Amino acid sequence: MNYFLHIVILLEIYIILALSLNMKVGFTGLLSIAQAIFYGIGAYVTAIFMVELGSPFLLAIVISIVVSVFFSLFIAFIASRLRDLYFALATMAFQIILYAIIYNWTSLTNGPYGIAGIPQPEILGVAFDNLSSFALLGFVFMVLTILFLLWFQKTPFSRLLESTRDDELAVIAMGKNPKYYKRFSVCISGALAAIAGSLYATYVTYIDPSSFTIDESILIMSIVIIGGTGNIWGPVSGALFYILLPEVLKFIDIPDSIAASLRMIIYGFVLILIIRIKPDGFFGKYVFK
Amino acid sequence: MEDLLIIENLSKAYNGLQVLQEISFSVEKNSIIALTGENSTGKTTLFNLINGFDSHDNGNIIFDGKNISQWGAIARSRAGIGRLFQNSRVFKNMRVLDILLASCFDNPGERILNYFVNPASIKSFEKTSRNKAAEVLNYLRLLDKSQDFGGSLSHGEKKLLSLGMLMMNNYKLILLDEPFAGLNAKMIDKISDTLSDLARNGQTFIIIEHNIEKVSSISNQVLILKEGRIIENNKINNANNLIN
Numbered sequence: 289m290n291y292f293l294h295i296v297i298l299l300e301i302y303i304i305l306a307l308s309l310n311m312k313v314g315f316t317g318l319l320s321i322a323q324a325i326f327y328g329i330g331a332y333v334t335a336i337f338m339v340e341l342g343s344p345f346l347l348a349i350v351i352s353i354v355v356s357v358f359f360s361l362f363i364a365f366i367a368s369r370l371r372d373l374y375f376a377l378a379t380m381a382f383q384i385i386l387y388a389i390i391y392n393w394t395s396l397t398n399g400p401y402g403i404a405g406i407p408q409p410e411i412l413g414v415a416f417d418n419l420s421s422f423a424l425l426g427f428v429f430m431v432l433t434i435l436f437l438l439w440f441q442k443t444p445f446s447r448l449l450e451s452t453r454d455d456e457l458a459v460i461a462m463g464k465n466p467k468y469y470k471r472f473s474v475c476i477s478g479a480l481a482a483i484a485g486s487l488y489a490t491y492v493t494y495i496d497p498s499s500f501t502i503d504e505s506i507l508i509m510s511i512v513i514i515g516g517t518g519n520i521w522g523p524v525s526g527a528l529f530y531i532l533l534p535e536v537l538k539f540i541d542i543p544d545s546i547a548a549s550l551r552m553i554i555y556g557f558v559l560i561l562i563i564r565i566k567p568d569g570f571f572g573k574y575v576f577k
Numbered sequence: 578m579e580d581l582l583i584i585e586n587l588s589k590a591y592n593g594l595q596v597l598q599e600i601s602f603s604v605e606k607n608s609i610i611a612l613t614g615e616n617s618t619g620k621t622t623l624f625n626l627i628n629g630f631d632s633h634d635n636g637n638i639i640f641d642g643k644n645i646s647q648w649g650a651i652a653r654s655r656a657g658i659g660r661l662f663q664n665s666r667v668f669k670n671m672r673v674l675d676i677l678l679a680s681c682f683d684n685p686g687e688r689i690l691n692y693f694v695n696p697a698s699i700k701s702f703e704k705t706s707r708n709k710a711a712e713v714l715n716y717l718r719l720l721d722k723s724q725d726f727g728g729s730l731s732h733g734e735k736k737l738l739s740l741g742m743l744m745m746n747n748y749k750l751i752l753l754d755e756p757f758a759g760l761n762a763k764m765i766d767k768i769s770d771t772l773s774d775l776a777r778n779g780q781t782f783i784i785i786e787h788n789i790e791k792v793s794s795i796s797n798q799v800l801i802l803k804e805g806r807i808i809e810n811n812k813i814n815n816a817n818n819l820i821n
């Protein structure tokens with residue numbers, strides 16, 4: 289049961305994370321390879337505020353969001369200058385630089401040793417200090433995220449994000465500024481990733497930089513691509529697939545020593561298959577060229 | 578008649594290649610100007626300069642009484658310069674209806690603040706623009722495609738839809754870059770009819786078209802461009818033009 293709840297919590301966190309990246313990739317066509325950094329900013333800001341300053345969980349989440357949105361503006365700046373592959377490469381550089389800062393700014397982040405003893409969330413006197421209550425908290429955040437996006441994708445605003453994704457020049461010719469829409473999309477994306485990071489930090493109670501590497505960013509991207517971009521169920525199905533795949537593999541009798549590698553091999557294989565056979569992912573709406 | 582657009586001594590060079598040289602002409606309100614000339618004589622470039630996609634080296638562009646030479650493309654579009662591209666720029670992964678709705682000017686739903694302070698304005702704008710979009714789709718005979726993706730439309734349907742996007746706003750001047758190219762006779766008639774209707778309602782056009790006979794039959798002024806210069810500027814008095 290405990291193990292099952294652990295999987296559920298991971299799933300909730302990864303669904304929020306995949307949806308956060310989909311805001312950039314799916315809605316606005318920004319192929320950003322730095323999502324782990326915003327996840328990390330959420331986790332670190334939450335950890336630092338709760339451990340060092342004794343701030344309550346909800347306040348820590350709000351501050352995480354603010355900080356993450358602030359750093360998202362760098363991505364918006366890159367997006368207003370560079371396109372496609374150049375944009376992706378620049379976000380990769382951003383990921384590497386911020387990772388190096390987190391890793392080396394030991395007085396703030398404790399560097400490679402990480403931050404331990406992060407308190408578990410408490411909201412209005414209710415402590416979410418065991419697996420089942422935390423799973424419930426994660427579920428609430430996940431559902432709120434999904435509801436927000438379901439509402440958002442029906443708004444006139446979301447249409448303009450999609451137009452920007454499909455053809456920026458045509459948006460300009462319609463008298464609208466694509467930079468504005470990109471800025472908005474990266475900020476929402478950063479905010480959602482920060483929420484996932486806050487949940488992660490207070491769930492595992494110990495964080496170090498290894499959870500927020502460029503590998504993690506690529507992984508989040510692959511989850512979105514496998515599931516499909518541009519709508520909500522694509523990223524959700526991608527996260528389900530990524531988290532549940534190792535569980536399914538457990539039913540096959542393979543030695544532990546190769547299980548982890550086999551998981552990545554199968555995962556990579558599916559990624560290739562998806563790109564070959566169903567480039568819009570399991571449930572995607574939008575094909576990335 | 579009042580001049581809607583005045584082009585004065587416009588020049589443009591790309592990497593030393595002089596594409597346009599001292600172009601001057603003016604466009605009266607409610608007129609249809611045909612712009613013709615061989616390939617690579619700078620017709621599309623002239624459109625890029627007029628709608629602000631590119632900046633000119635010398636000269637002035639006066640639109641609706643204002644010197645817009647320094648304005649960006651967004652401001653020029655909002656001032657009333659619309660454009661139909663040589664290769665249609667229809668949003669591929671959006672549905673036809675959404676594409677039309679996205680093209681509306683001044684949608685309160687484009688400002689985040691309005692979702693908090695004035696959600697009613699968003700709702701009512703959405704309602705009016707949906708009605709308008711349905712009208713436009715009906716007029717263009719695209720109503721049955723309203724839920725199709727832009728990318729799935731045929732070449733001709735994309736041109737029609739691009740016209741529809743322009744019809745969602747009241748542009749003062751519409752630049753049409755080869756609206757008939759690559760279309761079958763039936764589609765050409767359909768687009769001609771649409772343009773005639775718009776012209777009869779007072780819409781001003783500049784149309785790029787290779788076929789001189791075709792353009793003289795639909796316009797009341799023909800400009801011929803050669804090697805970046807205007808070599809002929811003829812007003813036609815035939816009652817046989819687009820406005821008929």
Ligand SMILES: Nc1ncnc2c1ncn2[C@@H]1O[C@H](COP(=O)(O)OP(=O)(O)OP(=O)(O)O)[C@@H](O)[C@H]1O
Nearest residue numbers: 591592596614615616617618619620621622623663
């Ligand atoms: N952005 C640019 N950079 C460099 N050269 C350009 C650019 N835009 C246009 N040119 C050059 O300017 C010349 C005129 O091009 P333009 O597209 O305006 O011709 P056109 O009259 O529209 O031709 P067509 O009838 O084939 O559409 C061409 O030689 C083209 O290569």
Ligand SMILES: [Mg+2]
Nearest residue numbers: 620621622663
């Ligand atoms: Mg051309």
